[in-house]
Amino acid sequence: MVPNPLLHALTVIALCGGLCAAPVLHARTIYRCVRDGTVSMSTAPEPGSRCQAHQVEDNAVQAPNLWGNFGVFSGTLYEREQDGVTVYSTRNLPGSRPYLRFTVNTPPGEPAHPGLGHVGKPQLDRYPKAFRAAAKKTGVEDAWLRAIAHAESGFEPRAVSSKGALGVMQLLPEVATEYGVADPFSPEQSIDGGARHMRWLLARYHGDRTLAVAAYNAGVGAVARYNGVPPYAETREYVAKVFTLYARYRQAMGNPVERPAP
Numbered sequence: 012m013v014p015n016p017l018l019h020a021l022t023v024i025a026l027c028g029g030l031c032a033a034p035v036l037h038a039r040t041i042y043r044c045v046r047d048g049t050v051s052m053s054t055a056p057e058p059g060s061r062c063q064a065h066q067v068e069d070n071a072v073q074a075p076n077l078w079g080n081f082g083v084f085s086g087t088l089y090e091r092e093q094d095g096v097t098v099y100s101t102r103n104l105p106g107s108r109p110y111l112r113f114t115v116n117t118p119p120g121e122p123a124h125p126g127l128g129h130v131g132k133p134q135l136d137r138y139p140k141a142f143r144a145a146a147k148k149t150g151v152e153d154a155w156l157r158a159i160a161h162a163e164s165g166f167e168p169r170a171v172s173s174k175g176a177l178g179v180m181q182l183l184p185e186v187a188t189e190y191g192v193a194d195p196f197s198p199e200q201s202i203d204g205g206a207r208h209m210r211w212l213l214a215r216y217h218g219d220r221t222l223a224v225a226a227y228n229a230g231v232g233a234v235a236r237y238n239g240v241p242p243y244a245e246t247r248e249y250v251a252k253v254f255t256l257y258a259r260y261r262q263a264m265g266n267p268v269e270r271p272a273p
Contacts, residue, residue: 039066040065041064041077042065043218044063044100045060048267050270050272052077053102054098055093055094060102065217065218078271079220079254079269080251081270081271082116083117085113085114086112086271086273087113088110089104089108090108133161133256133264134157135260137157137166138199141199141202141203142156142160144199144203148206149206149207149209153264154264155260158259159180159227159253163179163180163181164180168198169196177195178201179198179202180204180206181205182195182201182205187201189208190207208227212226212227221250221254222239224249225240225249228250233246
């Protein structure tokens with residue numbers, strides 16, 4: 012008999028991008044592992060990869076997307092022995108045996124999403140020192156912070172939204188106050204405050220970028236109310252836009268664009 016049965020098929024192949032109908036019956040620990048720009052899911056940390064543990068809650072109405080923005084793709088779930096324990100992973104490591112084939116559907120990119128609107132090219136010349144400093148200070152990736160600023164304000168320091176969000180990172184007044192941002196129209200202060208807020212959101216959602224960016228847009232209350240990305244057209248379009256921009260900024264900055272491990 013497969014254990015748990017196979018951690019419920021590796022928790023339905025790490026939640027199938029959050030779009031699977033199969034229920035998650037128990038709390039699971041799934042590791043998202045990155046190596047050479049490729050992503051895999053595993054029941055234990057993979058040797059040679061950078062892995063982050065994710066707890067999948069019981070009875071989640073909407074499972075988190077642990078993969079990223081890869082569209083629809085197919086792969087293989089492998090089993091192998093590691094430290095005397097049977098481990099399951101979507102990466103073909105030495106000693107692995109194919110266990111089952113799978114197909115997942117992760118959030119679509121720009122061509123499949125009519126609500127993205129104008130995305131535009133990466134703007135690497137906008138406040139590079141401020142983004143580098145904020146990324147170094149918080150540990151939040153530079154390309155991710157730039158994608159949010161691009162989607163939020165187009166890097167306009169005097170931007171004001173209809174909801175009262177201000178500056179490059181479109182901080183609401185209460186958020187700016189919480190992070191000690193005295194002048195939300197200062198690009199440096201806005202980027203620093205936005206980065207610290209995003210660090211807090213990523214910690215809250217155990218590194219799940221989809222939930223973190225949804226909460227950045229709609230608020231943590233809305234994400235909690237719907238136990239996942241709220242069903243607001245604006246928020247769903249915003250999440251897709253940020254992920255599209257993130258991939259573009261990573262590529263423009265010379266970082267490998269993540270893809271599923273073969």
